Amino acid sequence: MITYEFSSKERSLKEIATLATLSNGFISVRGDPEVSKSEFGTFVSGVYCYTPIFYRELVNLPRITPIYLTIDGEPFRPISGETIIKLDTLNGIVYYESILESSIGKLKYESSRIVHKTFKGIFAEEFRFRPINFAGRVCIRLPIELSVSNKSVPPQVHVKLFKIVESDSFNDSYLHVRTEDEIYDVYFKMFAESNDLQLRPYSDENEIGFLGCIDVDPNQAIKVAKKVIVAKEKSTLNKYSEIAKKKTYQELLETHTTAWQKEWKQIGLVIEGDIDFARYLYFNTFHLLQMYDDESDVFLLPARGLHGYGYRGHVFWDADIYSLPFYLFFKPSAAKAMLKYRCKCLQAAKEYATKSNFKGARFPWESADDGYEATPRIVPLDLTGSKTVLIETGELEQHITADVAYAVDLYYTFTGDEQFMEECGLKIIFETARFWSSRVKYDQEKNAYVIEDVIGPDEYHVHVNNNFYTNLLAKHNLELGVKYFELSRQKNNWRKIAEGLTSEEEVQNWRRISQKIYLPCLTNGICEEFEGYLQLPDFKVPEGCIGEKCLPEKIRENIPKTRLIKQADVLAGMFLLKEKFNKEIIAQNFDYYFPRTTHASSLSLPMYAAVLAYLGRTEESFKLLKLAASADLGNLYGNVEDGFHVGSAAGVWTAILFGLAGIHIKNERPTLDPKKISNVKMAFNVTIKGQNVRVEL
Template sequence: MNEDNLWWLKEDGYEARLHKHYEGLFTQGNGYMHVRGSFEEGCSDAPQDEEYLRFPDNVTLEKPRHPKSKQGTFIPGIVAQHPLLKEEIVNLPYMLGLEFRSGDEALDMDRCRISGYSRRLDLRDGRLHRSFLWETKEGMQLKCTYSRYLSMADTHLCIQQVQLEVLAGEGRLEVKAALRADVRTNGMNHFARVVPSAEPGDCISLETLTEEGNRIFMLSALEASEAVNWQAGHTPVMAALRGECRLNTGDRLTVSKLTAVTTDRDMEEGTVRDRALAQLSRARKLGREQLYNRHADCWKRKWQAADIRIKGDDAAQLSVRASIYHLIRSNREEDDRVAICAKGYAGEAYFGRYFWDTEINLLPFFLHTHPQAARNLLLFRYNTLDGARRNAQKYGYRGARYAWESSISGEEQCANWQYADHEIHITADIVYALYHYVRATGDDEFLERYAVDILVETARYWCDRVDWNREGEGELLSVMGPDEYLPFTRNNAFTNRMVKFSLEQTVACLDSLEDGKRDSYAAAAARLDIRPGERERFRHTAEKLRLPYDSRSDIVPQSDDFDSYAEVDFASVWTDRSRPFGHFISQERNYRSKALKQADVLELMMLFPQEFTRAQLKASYAYYEPITTHDSSLSAAVHGIVASWLGQKEAAGAFLQRVMDIDLSAEKKGAAEGIHIANCGGLWQLIVYGFAGLKSAMWSESIELEPRLPEGWEKLSFTLAWRGERYQITVNPDTYEVQKLNGGNLVAGTTV
């Protein structure tokens, strides 16, 4: 097989019904900005400025609008208020506009005579290529080739090029390059003012002021290989240059568009306009080739640290690379004011908000490929601690309570109260992640400098949130665990264990600071106004918090009241397994039934593997898997890992397929509304924790592997950052090897 095929996401032949899926899948980005894989010329019958009121709804079941195409341009941190849905990331003006016209025929993938259509997203460098043959009504045969990328090195820049080669015929061709603000976010217009302008030297600009007061400046320079005589053609919501030229057989017209994007939220000094001008001028000085080389070098370094190589399973190879590509792209390096939103900045769904996905699903990838990025993701939580304090206060509690759906300031944005009020484990998940980071990196200073504030403030919240029963046990009542199909359970095993861990670590952290770093302790005590007896309260609550399971029962109950829920006859209810279970049952019935949305007890066992016996793991998997609907994209990877640990290769392989399909399956239009970025992290975990059997850094000082490769996998290799060093891991069906990079072999063992 051609090596390229292991790096290319491909679309061969255009199908309108799949277009929105590819728009999501082909999302390009560089951390600073992201743009969906839409066509430069847009799409017929798919207006982007339709205004409507979107209502809070069940995301699994909601039928999204815009069936054919939704463009998307996102800059993390640029958000606005929706009257019903609360804070949402703003879909910014569309910067990619490049339209062609032959006579009265506008180039359009649906309406023109197009053949040989093909698109490739090259995962190595994030460039998107399109090519096709256009036979115009006027009789020209035009070979059209597009490419574009957002520079990973110069993150304010978008570089586009189109080449039209006349294979036969001749005629005039019109070109229009545009920056368009006729864009709505979930049906809302968030633009308070739009100013399109012509700029010197075949340039156009579009300055946009959002309702929230953010300023976005887009500046495009146009170049053409033929004289096209650019003329401004603005509208109130669009900056545009139009031009035309005459082409004969054999001619080639190349149009380049170089766009600089700046906002008032950038960390650089200066006006948005000045900075965009400077970016553009610098880029032009560098020239196309150098610009590309800088960009490609960045991607190369990222792939060196992050690539996973699989021999013997090309589908898995390509799929894991697609996941890693989106993980790398979604992460804003060195900006700790944002994290990675649930759809990986590849769609309007989930409104650009931050969930527990970051800590539990994404963090391990970054911990072991790019620890600095992991640190920044956690600093986002530190930076939004005040928002978490306001959340706690709003509910009448002391301390800090992280939002189920976090705004960029940390405040709760979830419009459905059953999640916002009851899915409280997020607050403990963040503490788990802080420890995971510290243990995987050895960055102990992070604990005393940042984490301790989160620990103490969240411990205060938990102490207020706990109720006490007659036996003197602390309880967490009315809780939604990871399984979102049971919103009001009593003592959810996952949640209570995570909270207990969180409180235990708070006490341990304060104990150890007081013992070993008295200055640090004194500073924290003063900063956080730690009162006498508070630590004892944390300790008591940690000790007495009830766990609804013990070593005597093999099946760990999901919650104290789990047994009281109704059994579901899946065969009679879920009559079409190709669609989510949620489509076949009312929420009312769902909420009282033993039908899980996703892994809950198994998620717990994955995070605390050392606390459960193999019998418990096996019995719980056997019990829960058949009653789990996997309606959440977070479920399959966890199940795959557990199946792999249990040596159930067939099941693990089936879950691997499921994980791969979540975004990649065109038939299921998996990526239409954005990338399931948590599942991307899940695939990485399935391979590293599941198949390579890496023992989590939470529970192991050194790299320990217990590999179980899927059938057919001849070799699996990847690099791993671990406590300040990098290692090369190579797993063969019968042996494995851990090699320190820039050093010799450390460990070599045999697969189990």
């Protein structure tokens, strides 16, 4: 596979830190150089805390990576611009190298680090240094840093979301922290390893760790390893401490790389003919694989991964619609665990529906660990809070509820996982159908059920009525209610469950409504994104433009008053439910909406690429796909430092799987319809209904 080299000459360190994030789905550390201070500590999957503005957010936990070298009390610091960070995606290793300097001399510094793929509680790094032009006593400090906090908005505001419960530097370095809301405990332990010098535990107000000094001559190489255990339970801490104590860094590295190589082999990804595309896709695939902790029942997948603060670690529809297919076909257990996150949050979703005067379950637009609405509503733009921005998606972007139901159905369709449906899947299907039956309103004039006052996937237009995507998915959600109720009649295990959740009468009502949901499609074939859309002034995005930056200023300031859209909306609906539309209609709508899309959301390009592939416009599709796949390596959206674009990276796979590979259900059986991309060959192994299938394009 491919190793990625990032130089601080070419990119900012904050960008590189996102790209070189290492995770095993449990622990995550950004790729900040360990030899410098950083505001980024450690993320532990699922560890959130109450916070101003954002309800709950991922906690920036103590920083475990630092390695500080000093001479006569003076820090060695990397020469700016000389930092090289390498990410080896085959083995899951980040390498760092730099020249460090002090007023006394320079030294060559190299390190490697891993977040262990199978020993989920273990982070380890090893470093070597040798003086270039001096001899002297170099001191090494290996701290866990306690001074990190969460950067909020405006960026001058920081919130410390954990407190120290216990810290012990007498024997080992032991640390026990607790989130400020007292919900989560996180334990740390550290071990130092070196044949070259003795290291002893120490602590300070802001750190705890190991230190030691050694007299070194020019070119004498010193090697030290730092191993940190991170756990949410003391028993796990002890388990992994035993392992880390017994195993050297080299031994840990071996088991780690073996596990990664095995994983890549399983996936069997081969790309030939387009080296750039290959680089993008391996890179994205690596990061997607990193996000899943197969030891956890529940897979909470933040929109920006565990790679940064972006969206504060919240989960969006991206997870269910854009990311789930990747895991569904490569790691079905991960897809299941993603849905189990929704299951865990079902009670909160029911409360949310009730609170909004609806029935059933309403999933929140953004959610954290507890499943309550976590979308910020008023975000201050300056220190006094006199300038704010109002965010209405939490209230209005309601299609998320249908998206979750869609994902449950997709999962069942391609896994046949009866147990999941019995335990929770049916509940989600019925409760969400029930939500929509209470959310729609009968419109006499239209003789149809309408859904008023929403925001669709195109977030430019707010407070709209009958958004195509929302109405279509809501209709589908109601149909799923009917479908699964009918299925439950044929299955002994399901019947009782279904009858406990709903009734023949209610399901009849769902059927009746679903048949009469209003879809704003015109006789000319164009489906209006929402009622009134086509009455807005028209404008087309300059060709090849991604985002809003190349719009004329006057347009940019008035986007909501034009037909410009942020991302695939009508086309997302049509692609997700393609069996409901003939290809000509889809093509016609594509050609209408695509030129009017700014792609300011990173979810846009993958979805359009998927549509093009489905329409057989393979070359066009591949062109978009490649662009979409470059989102993070190419910093396409200018905000890589905030985290990895999970939905976009997985969306590229969605386009490959459902578009290019043409995975679909035919006569109730999954089948493929692979498309050929000229000059590019791709192959990979997917799992469908428990069967391994090699896909070749």
